[in-house]
Amino acid sequence: MKKEATNRLAVDIRPTRKIVSSFGDVQESNLISILQELQDEYGYLPKAALKEVSRLMDVPLTRVFGIVTFYSQFSLVPKGKFTIKVCIGTACHVRGAEEVKTTIKQLLDVKEGETSADYMFTLESVACLGVCALGPVMVVGSSKKAAGCCDGQDGQTPPSGDKSYGHVKTEKIEGILESYSSDKE
Amino acid sequence: MKRLTSTRDILVHRERLRKEQATEKQTVVVCGGTGCETFGGSDLYKSLNRVIKDRGLKNKVLLKKTGCQGLCEKGPLVTLWPSNIFYRRVKESYAEKIIDETVGKGDVIQKLLYTDIQTREKVVHQEDVPFYKKQHRIVLRLNGVIAQDSIDEYIAAGGYSALEKVLEDMKPEQVVNEITDSGLRGRGGAGFPTGKKWEFVRNTTDSIKYVICNGDEGDPGAFMDRSVLEGNPHQVLEGMMIAAYAIGANRGYFYIRAEYPMAIKYVQTAIDQAKELGLLGENILGKGFGLDLEIKKGAGAFVCGEETSLIASIEGKRGMPRTRPPYPAISGLWGKPTCINNVETLANIPIIIEKGAGYYSSIGTKGSKGTKVFALAGKVRNTGLIEVPMGTTLREIIFEIGGGIAKGKKFKAAQIGGPSGGCVPEEYLDTPIDYESLKSIGAIMGSGGLVVMDEDTSMVEIARYFMGFCQDESCGKCPPCRIGTKKMLEKLTKIHDGKGCREDIEDLKVMANVTQTASLCGLGQTAPNPVLSTIRYFINEYEDLLKTGS
Ligand SMILES: Cc1cc2nc3c(=O)[nH]c(=O)nc-3n(C[C@H](O)[C@H](O)[C@H](O)COP(=O)(O)O)c2cc1C
Ligand code: FES
Numbered sequence: 089m090k091k092e093a094t095n096r097l098a099v100d101i102r103p104t105r106k107i108v109s110s111f112g113d114v115q116e117s118n119l120i121s122i123l124q125e126l127q128d129e130y131g132y133l134p135k136a137a138l139k140e141v142s143r144l145m146d147v148p149l150t151r152v153f154g155i156v157t158f159y160s161q162f163s164l165v166p167k168g169k170f171t172i173k174v175c176i177g178t179a180c181h182v183r184g185a186e187e188v189k190t191t192i193k194q195l196l197d198v199k200e201g202e203t204s205a206d207y208m209f210t211l212e213s214v215a216c217l218g219v220c221a222l223g224p225v226m227v228v229g230s231s232k233k234a235a236g237c238c239d240g241q242d243g244q245t246p247p248s249g250d251k252s253y254g255h256v257k258t259e260k261i262e263g264i265l266e267s268y269s270s271d272k273e
Numbered sequence: 274m275k276r277l278t279s280t281r282d283i284l285v286h287r288e289r290l291r292k293e294q295a296t297e298k299q300t301v302v303v304c305g306g307t308g309c310e311t312f313g314g315s316d317l318y319k320s321l322n323r324v325i326k327d328r329g330l331k332n333k334v335l336l337k338k339t340g341c342q343g344l345c346e347k348g349p350l351v352t353l354w355p356s357n358i359f360y361r362r363v364k365e366s367y368a369e370k371i372i373d374e375t376v377g378k379g380d381v382i383q384k385l386l387y388t389d390i391q392t393r394e395k396v397v398h399q400e401d402v403p404f405y406k407k408q409h410r411i412v413l414r415l416n417g418v419i420a421q422d423s424i425d426e427y428i429a430a431g432g433y434s435a436l437e438k439v440l441e442d443m444k445p446e447q448v449v450n451e452i453t454d455s456g457l458r459g460r461g462g463a464g465f466p467t468g469k470k471w472e473f474v475r476n477t478t479d480s481i482k483y484v485i486c487n488g489d490e491g492d493p494g495a496f497m498d499r500s501v502l503e504g505n506p507h508q509v510l511e512g513m514m515i516a517a518y519a520i521g522a523n524r525g526y527f528y529i530r531a532e533y534p535m536a537i538k539y540v541q542t543a544i545d546q547a548k549e550l551g552l553l554g555e556n557i558l559g560k561g562f563g564l565d566l567e568i569k570k571g572a573g574a575f576v577c578g579e580e581t582s583l584i585a586s587i588e589g590k591r592g593m594p595r596t597r598p599p600y601p602a603i604s605g606l607w608g609k610p611t612c613i614n615n616v617e618t619l620a621n622i623p624i625i626i627e628k629g630a631g632y633y634s635s636i637g638t639k640g641s642k643g644t645k646v647f648a649l650a651g652k653v654r655n656t657g658l659i660e661v662p663m664g665t666t667l668r669e670i671i672f673e674i675g676g677g678i679a680k681g682k683k684f685k686a687a688q689i690g691g692p693s694g695g696c697v698p699e700e701y702l703d704t705p706i707d708y709e710s711l712k713s714i715g716a717i718m719g720s721g722g723l724v725v726m727d728e729d730t731s732m733v734e735i736a737r738y739f740m741g742f743c744q745d746e747s748c749g750k751c752p753p754c755r756i757g758t759k760k761m762l763e764k765l766t767k768i769h770d771g772k773g774c775r776e777d778i779e780d781l782k783v784m785a786n787v788t789q790t791a792s793l794c795g796l797g798q799t800a801p802n803p804v805l806s807t808i809r810y811f812i813n814e815y816e817d818l819l820k821t822g823s
Contacts, residue, residue, distance in 0.1 A: 117589035120572055124531070158591040158748075159572035161531050177493030178688060178724045179650035181738055215575065215742060217532055218496035219307050220648055220724075221345035221656035250534070254311040 099134040108144045116147055119155060123162060132163045167210040168203040170268050173227045177216030180223035184258075188224050189213060191258045195265060208269060222254030228268060276551035279559040280441045283433060290429040298335045299376050300354040301325075305421055306341025306500060307535065308657070309348035313365055314338075317349050320368035334376055340504015342417035344404050345657040347387065352399060352417070359399035360385035390654065390676050404655045407674050409636065409662045411644050412620045416504035416658075421539055424546040427507040433552060435626035436514050440560040443626075448519040449475055452622065454630035456642030461487055461578075461615030462693065462719050462795070464641075464708040470612060473602035474520040477610040484517045484525040485587070485606065485613040488540075489571050489578035491530065492691030493742060495722035497646040498616035500658050502529065502536040505620070506543035510566070512619030514552070515626060517564045520612050525564060528583050530571035541568055575692075575746035579794050580605075580613045582748070593748045594794035615720070617646055637663035641707035641718075651688075651724035654679045661706070668702040671725055682727040686810070690719025692739045692746075693799030695806030696732060715806040717799070732811040733818055736804045737765040743800035754797025757788030761804060768818050778808065778815055 107125045111118045119141075126137055133156055142149040156162045174180075174189045189200070192211055196204040203210040219225045229250035253264060277283050303309070303318045318338055325334050342350050347361035353375060360371070363385055374380040386395040387402050396402050410416075419426035427433070439448050453468025474482060486509060490498040502509060513525055529537050544566050547553045555563040569587050576582045577592035584606050586592035605611025621643060625633045634642045641663040647670065650656050654676035661670060667687055671677070678684050686696040695716035697704070704710050708718050726735065744758035764781050767773045785801030792798045808815060 115589075117587065119589040120586065121570070124570060124572065154591055155589075158593075159574050161571075161573035178691070178722065178738070179494040179648075179656075181493075182651050182724060182726055182730055182735075214532060214573075215491070215746075216493035216495065218490070218499040219311055219345075220494050220496055220650035220722075221308050221658075222311055223650065225311070252307070252311045254308070 099130070099136040101136055101140050103129050104137040104140045105144070108141060114145050116145065119145065119147065119152070120159070123152075123155065127162060132166045135164070166203070166207075168207045169230060170208060171210045171212060171229050172265075173212050173214045173217065173229070175215070175217045175219070175223065175225040175227075176213045177220060177223075179216075179220030180225055183223040185224040187258050188226060188256050188261065191261050192226075192265075195262055209265065217252065219252055219254060224256045225252060225254055226256050227252045228264070276549075277558060278551060278556075280437045283428070283437050283558060287428050287431075287434075290425050294426065294429050296335060298333055299356075300335045300337065301371070301376065302352040302354065302417070303336070303338050304340075304342045304348060304350040304417065305338035306343075306345060306348070306504065306658075307496070308341065308345025309350055312348040312362075314349035316365045317351075317363055317368060320365050321372065324368050324372045328372060330372070330376075334372070337420045339419060340416040340421045341500040341658050342399075343408075343413070343658040344402070344655060346655055351385075357398050357400075359387065359397065359402065361387050403676065404657070404659075404674055407665070407669055408660055409644050410660045411624050411636075412501060412508075412617055412646055413504070413658070413660045414624075415508065416500065419505065421504055421506075422542050424507060424543065424550065427505070431627070432507055432623075433511055435623035436511050436552070437558065438626055439515055439518055440558050440562060445475060445519045445521065448515060448626070451630050452519070452625060455625045455633040456630075456637075457618065457621055457625060457633065458641065458708065459615055460617035460621075460645065460720065462690075462717070464718060467614065467618055470602055470614070471516065471519050473600070474522075474610045474612045477603060479610050481524075481609045482520055482522040483606045483609055483611040484513055484520065484522045485583070485611060486513055486525070486527045486619055487578065487580070487583060487613055487615050488527055488529040488533075488536065489583060490533075490616070490720065491575035491578040491746075492693075492720050492722045494648065494650055494688070494691060494724045495720050496648045497658065497721045499533050499536050500648075501616050501620050501646070502533070503539050506536075506540045507547070508620045508623055509540075509616055510543050510547055510553075512614075512622035513566065514557075514564055515622050516612055516614060516619065518562055520610075522612065523563050523565065525566045526587055526606075527566065527568045528571060528577075528587060529568060531573060532571075537568060537570060544568070574748070575742075576748045576794070576796050579796060581794070583613065584611065591748075593750045594796075596793060617721070638705060638707045640709050645706060645718070645721060647721045647723045649675050649723050649725070652679050652682065652727040652730070653677070653725040663707050664705045666703050666705055667697060670706070670723065671702070675725065678725065678727050680727075682729065684725070685728050685730055686726045686732065686735075688724040688726060688735065688803070689722070690717035690802070691722045692742050693717060693795065693802055694719045694722075695802050696726070696735065696810060697806075698810040715802070715809055717802070731769075732807045732814045733765065733769050736807040737762065737769050739803040740765055740800065743796060747796060747800075751791075751793035751797065753788050753791035754793065754800065757784055757792070757797065758800050760784055761788070761801065765804065768815060771818055773815075773819050775819060778812075778819075782808065 142152050176185045351360040351363045449471045457467045458464040574592050577586045581594045582592040601611040646660045701714045740762045744762045747754045749755045
């Protein structure tokens with residue numbers, strides 16, 4: 089993976105400043121919320137952004153890193169255009185989540201938490217997406233704020249543009265992934 | 274929208290809404306729960322909308338979307354009012370047929386009806402479906418009835434009358450007493466009497482206090498709280514307002530896990546609506562009581578469901594637990610007295626206030642009052658969201674409501690209580706669901722995850738699975754949990770791979786014991802439960818694996 093190279097690319101720091109200042113008179117209790125917004129913005133947490141947060145908030149960088157590494161939602165490396173979350177919660181587990189995960193690993197040639205060579209997909213596992221009744225479940229979502237993902241009209245599409253798939257059958261997975269690869273533009 | 278500034282205002286407002294909403298129109302209700310959405314509920318909704326428009330029926334037919342109606346397995350679900358016809362597995366392509374035939378001519382589409390598994394007969398009305406018959410819906414009473422993003426429908430259905438009642442007629446102490454008398458116990462896992470918790474916070478003298486709604490629902494295999502937050506957020510809000518009034522708090526937080534974007538969205542909408550109407554903010558309904566609510570998103574850590582970790586997380590720190598006492602009721606968020614309650618606990622409050630402690634305590638068993646919502650999942654035919662009176666047996670839930678085991682397989686165990694719970698074998702299926710009975714058979718009520726396993730599930734593998742989960746989620750602060758879960762996982766993997774010997778089982782028991790007694794928080798204290806309960810009831814499966822290894 090090319091994560092080193094990407095990390096060295098210049099990161100635009102302006103959005104970081106904007107996000108931090110949008111919290112007004114920032115307090116340390118906003119740290120997690122700020123990091124969540126940064127991750128939405130960049131798709132991951134670039135080191136330069138974290139340093140800036142530490143400086144602006146006057147919080148030691150070690151503490152910022154402590155938070156980032158504690159919570160599984162945060163990532164220090166860039167993610168693919170789409171993130172595949174395979175549920176490995178109990179209900180999905182007894183209905184074959186492991187096979188689903190293995191199939192995706194083989195198809196994309198990645199390990200868990202890794203990103204495919206073309207930066208299209210990142211594979212993650214999550215414990216329970218709350219759709220247990222339909223296990224095994226996987227959710228494919230765009231990592232970055234994808235424009236046009238929410239039609240917003242009747243407000244029924246999840247804000248993140250995630251799409252969930254229930255009763256996933258291993259034979260169907262390749263087709264699902266292809267449907268994303270084809271809208272590469 | 275005009276702010277409501279007195280308790281009279283809300284009465285007038287409710288009457289007006291009721292008149293407005295009283296309709297001669299035929300109503301088509303599409304389930305907007307996550308399950309049905311996953312099966313294409315959104316597309317179906319759009320198609321129905323289009324067909325209604327195309328046929329020029331906008332003035333005659335009302336289309337609406339509600340929260341989870343429960344029978345997720347058979348989604349998307351559609352109900353028609355007033356005929357009360359119930360359709361399941363409704364593909365988008367049926368939109369025209371439903372509008373033209375059922376709405377237009379009153380004809381029932383046989384293909385979309387539910388088939389009773391026992392009698393093989395088609396069932397027309399929702400209440401006759403066996404899945405719904407045994408249920409008693411209090412918390413979920415409005416799920417599937419009101420639109421999930423409408424404060425107007427909630428108010429018209431009687432919502433916020435409990436708030437009005439406490440502000441108008443009850444002193445905070447009376448509210449606390451009413452909740453104590455109802456016998457309500459916390460639904461987040463431990464089952465602590467809610468009234469007593471409120472009393473502790475009420476009796477502290479600090480001028481700043483907090484209420485927190487625990488919507489972390491980290492237990493893998495559970496989706497009750499999510500469905501309540503998405504289906505009827507105002508009921509939880511109202512419960513929180515009453516809690517705040519009773520304990521004397523003016524600020525509160527919803528802690529909701531980031532994996533639930535829809536729940537976050539609907540709760541935020543609800544908060545905004547309540548603010549606009551003057552049900553949140555200062556001087557609510559002119560009674561001098563003020564409350565502000567805010568959402569904090571979780572960031573993917575199971576241990577943050579534990580109350581002291583959750584508080585650390587809201588404070589912007591690593592979500593690690595601390596020793597108790599002091600309990601959050603005495604020293605919680607930023608060192609202030611804090612009342613932290615689960616989503617379902619809070620959703621019960623408006624009903625108790627409205628109908629009285631006597632009504633509530635008439636439901637359930639001696640030590641466990643009211644109802645419990647379960648997320649029924651795994652290898653059962655009708656998976657979904659259910660609500661039953663305490664005291665219902667596991668057999669009734671799995672075989673009557675759940676319709677038995679899928680694909681004609683044999684039942685093996687019911688996992689209840691998630692990673693802190695236990696596996697219940699066939700011979701204990703007639704155990705009534707209440708806090709004490711479940712404990713006596715090595716399981717716990719937990720938050721309401723109920724995962725059914727059939728003959729194909731290996732119990733050693735399940736024990737290993739849960740231990741893997743706990744080991745992964747252990748925050749690492751205290752050694753018994755950090756090391757204990759890891760060592761137990763190693764042993765379980767060894768046995769599972771056929772390399773174990775008899776001593777390994779004995780070692781497991783010792784480690785389980787130490788981890789249980791010496792861990793800092795509930796995560797470690799309960800992590801051994803799945804191991805112990807599988808050793809207790811399925812020792813033969815462990816032994817079988819030993820034999821193949823030697
Ligand atoms: C590891 C762990 C995870 C927990 N997760 C949750 C949770 O997801 N939701 C919840 O309401 N309570 C959870 N609890 C229980 C809370 O600590 C607390 O008891 C509960 O929120 C109190 O509310 P109640 O009295 O209304 O049940 C968890 C406890 C532990 C030890
Ligand atoms: S266990 Fe997979 S969605 Fe709950």
